[in-house]
Amino acid sequence: MIEFQQVTKAYQVAGREIPALHSTDLTIEAGQVFGIIGHSGAGKSTLLRLINRLEEPSSGRIRVNGEDVTALDAAGLRRFRQRVGMIFQHFNLLSSATVADNVALPLRLAGELDRGQINQRVRALLERVGLSDHANKYPAQLSGGQKQRVGIARALSTEPSILLCDEATSALDPHTTRQVLQLLAEINQELKLTIVLITHEMDVIRRVCDQVAVMDGGHIVEQGQVTDVFLHPQHPTTRSFVFDDESDEQQADDFAHVPGRILRLTFLGESTFAPLLGQVARATGVDYSILAGRIDRIRDLPCGQLTLALIGGDVDAAMALLQASQVHVEVLRT
Amino acid sequence: MSELFTNIDWYDIWIATLDTLLMLGGSLLFTVLFGLPLGILLFLTGPRQMFQRNGLYAVLSLIVNALRSLPFIILLIVMIPVTKLITGTSLGVAGAIPPLVVGATPFFARLVETALREVDRGIIEATQSMGATTAQIITRALLPEARPGIIAAITVIAITLVSYTAMAGVVGGGGLGDLAIRYGYQRFQTDVMVVTVVLLLVLVQILQSIGDRLVVHYSRK
Incomplete structure (x- = not known):
């Protein structure tokens, strides 16, 4: 030590x-x-x-x-x-x-x-x-x-x-x-x-x-x-x-014309490979578009981050489902 | 052939060659013996080094520069009482060696200092990080890494000493250079001059090529 x-x-x-x-x-x-x-x-x-x-x-x-x-x-x-x-x-x-x-x-x-x-x-x-x-x-x-x-x-x-x-x-x-x-x-x-x-x-x-x-x-x-x-x-x-180059402000500008609630999801370990988005979309009726994403590995642990815009359906229910599946959810824009 | 070299006494030439080699060998040995530690000391106490001592470095530097700026012929005369004290005589080969050593040591020490400065500081740091003592850093890292540079310095100093020995005639030191001056120059015996100069040239060539070979042999970069 x-x-x-x-x-x-x-x-x-x-x-x-x-x-x-x-x-x-x-x-x-x-x-x-x-x-x-x-x-x-x-x-x-x-x-x-x-x-x-x-x-x-x-x-x-x-x-x-x-x-x-x-x-x-x-x-x-x-x-x-x-x-x-x-x-x-x-x-x-x-x-x-x-x-x-x-x-x-x-x-x-x-x-x-x-x-x-x-x-x-x-x-x-x-x-x-x-x-x-x-x-x-x-x-x-x-x-x-x-x-x-x-x-x-x-x-x-x-x-x-x-x-x-x-x-x-x-x-x-x-x-x-x-x-x-x-x-x-x-x-x-x-x-x-x-x-x-x-x-x-x-x-x-x-x-x-x-x-x-x-x-x-x-x-x-x-x-x-x-x-x-x-x-x-x-x-x-x-x-x-x-994030190397991209600043948050720049990203916010890019997403300005995208409708819906913007979330950043962080997957860690096994959840990275789960077919989660499709399940959540079907269960809650939301549509999503993927704005940005990366999949990486930290030592031996797979991890991923996705920035999504959720439109229509029950957006709150979708968030709850995601959180229940051990996905870290941040709201970037409500 | 014999008409061309009428003035030449080959026995004299042989004795002079021997004297030159004796002066060279003796003075080179002591120059390295004294100059190497002095060079290491200069390096260690120098700016941004392990034992930076600005005062000591300035004093050493001043002495080295003063001795280097003194023309060798003057040093030869100034040294006569000291030489007598050391060797018992101020004449001959033995009388020439102390002034040769005093003349060459400061120059050699500077060359050693420069060679040590060429060693990558990272190597010193790495050796420190292993828990080496200062003596170990010098003997296990600095000197082996600087070996090609130090061999090159010895070569330079050996050749410098050859030219210094030419002046040793002033104190009766003998040698090829002395022969060239006394017979070749003062008595206008051009053939003696030519033979001694050619022999000196050969000697310098031999020294340089030995030095170069050793440098290549020990360079691993």
């Missing part, structure tokens, strides 16, 4: 204090995949680096598994960091070392295992990330996705309880991004590892995260279950991430 208690961070730039993180309280439960999303400069990178004190907090307290990280001395901090893995946007592998030597590096730095044990663990890790055939290659001979797999193997070599991911997929193409995220999700399940990742892509959050915090201007502006935040974003910044 990672706890932030009134943590702030400000940088001294040319004698002036530039705040990067305003007073922040945050709890990340053990075993979760916790995503932090924000535009560049929102403070997410600072927040992540505060966890292993690559950035020193200006004030406040950070506890990891009950231990006050902010109070650690240099030696204590080094031991703590050996239990926290980290992967990076640009991989940050040693170009002068082979894949196997890169993965072995944290173990050699820690100096707790002998050569045989290190070799054994490196072999197992490379097998786990599917790079057994590349052990003696140099990073320059690998693709971006393979480099990040090496990064992941390296981060896991000391068997950490926490993995920090700094824009780990931002330098990868969409296909490779999905593979790396899949690997992270598997590792989270297999090792019961807490993963904290920062990203500027909602897609990354949607695919692997349990919880999400949205950052803007050094504040966490919204936080919660990914399903809630993704399907019912409240803060404007969150909405901009979820």
Whole structure:
């Protein structure tokens, strides 16, 4: 478990204090995949680096598994960091070392295992990330996705309880991004590892995260279950991430000439695939037109959102039927 | 052939070549020995680095710049008392090595500093995130990553030292450059001049190609 208690961070730039993180309280439960999303400069990178004190907090307290990280001395901090893995946007592998030597590096730095044990663990890790055939290659001979797999193997070599991911997929193409995220999700399940990742892509959050915090201007502006935040974003910044381009006002303009009551239905899980609309229409005599819609998947949970205009028949009864079928109903225009 | 090189005493040439190689080897060894740590110190205390110390960096920088701006021939003379103290003599090969080292070390330290700055900061951060000590960051990450750059720096400094040794004749250091000046220039024995210059050229070529090969061998990018 990672706890932030009134943590702030400000940088001294040319004698002036530039705040990067305003007073922040945050709890990340053990075993979760916790995503932090924000535009560049929102403070997410600072927040992540505060966890292993690559950035020193200006004030406040950070506890990891009950231990006050902010109070650690240099030696204590080094031991703590050996239990926290980290992967990076640009991989940050040693170009002068082979894949196997890169993965072995944290173990050699820690100096707790002998050569045989290190070799054994490196072999197992490379097998786990599917790079057994590349052990003696140099990073320059690998693709971006393979480099990040090496990064992941390296981060896991000391068997950490926490993995920090700094824009780990931002330098990868969409296909490779999905593979790396899949690997992270598997590792989270297999090792019961807490993963904290920062990203500027909602897609990354949607695919692997349990919880999400949205950052803007050094504040966490919204936080919660990914399903809630993704399907019912409240803060404007969150909405901009979820809906990309279309603003609500624009949509309202588009629907101005559409008659009837406009509803937004949110389906989650099995209800996504139920033949619900036709049943409701027949039972209540309403007609509907579909104005907008999306069907998605949040981790393994299918979900859908439809914007409908209901005309004629018993509109109230239709709404009641929908609500009774575990569909979340919002009225956009009465 | 023998008419062309009437003034040449091949034994003298051989001794001079040996002297040049001795001066080069000795001074290169100590230059690297002193310059590498100094370069690392310059890098670490420099702006926006791990141990940023503006005062210390400014002082080191000033000393390095001062020594680099001093013409080597002046340094050679200024150093005579110090050289005597270190080697017991200010003459010959042994007398030439201390001023060569003092002349080349600041330059080499700068080259090392530059090579270390070329290392991706992300690699330092990654190594820090693994819980490495500062010594480990330097030996396990910085130096291996900067190795091609440092080898290139050693090559540059070796060739610079070859040209410096030519001036060592001032303190009786001997060597090929000295031969070229005393016989070739001052006694108008052009053939001696040509032979020594060709030998120096060959030496520089050999040093450069060894350096280039090592750089390629250790470059994994």
